[in-house]
């Protein structure tokens with residue numbers, strides 16, 4: 446992502462999109478009340494939801510700008526979890542937006558310190574063969590941020606012990622979609638565990654799934670010329 450392509454910190458549309466994404470977390474049932482927070486990368490840093498304000502009451506001017514040194518500008522203080530957002534923008538150039546929630550099933554597994562293994566091939570949606578749990582650290586601390594970065598590794602989502610989950614993507618829509626997907630996986634895994642012992646897919650099969658995910662969900666016309674097709678498309682009639 447090049448800095449030149451990013452909207453400025455006073456971009457009203459991006460600020461509104463951060464609010465809409467935060468509201469969508471609750472509407473989709475992956476967050477409750479004022480827990481959780483949302484951010485989006487902008488020129489020179491990122492825009493993040495403020496601390497302790499109900500999403501329904503937020504206006505674009507309430508969204509807080511932070512630079513990549515952790516300094517903020519705005520009429521409100523940033524979310525108490527600003528350090529996790531900052532660490533992701535500092536350390537993951539592909540991250541354009543971050544969604545952090547206390548979604549019920551991710552939090553349930555996180556309280557048990559149980560990662561989500563490859564019980565379903567869709568675990569690869571987070572970029573790896575399982576979704577890890579970050580070691581416990583007090584909310585809002587650099588220790589939590591460091592533990593989260595370790596648990597993320599090359600992936601785009603992880604659980605946070607005795608806390609919740611966090612996911613990032615190229616933009617707000619992708620970050621929110623991934624958070625919903627990971628919560629769905631956590632729910633399915635929980636149900637499977639209630640019924641018995643899920644069969645875990647092997648590393649070889651998951652490597653094949655990851656290879657196919659490189660072009661998953663994209664139409665052939667949207668891929669750069671010469672991109673090897675991981676999926677087998679049916680024969681086109683017209």
Ligand SMILES: [Zn+2]
Nearest residue numbers: 481526608609
């Ligand atoms: Zn939290």
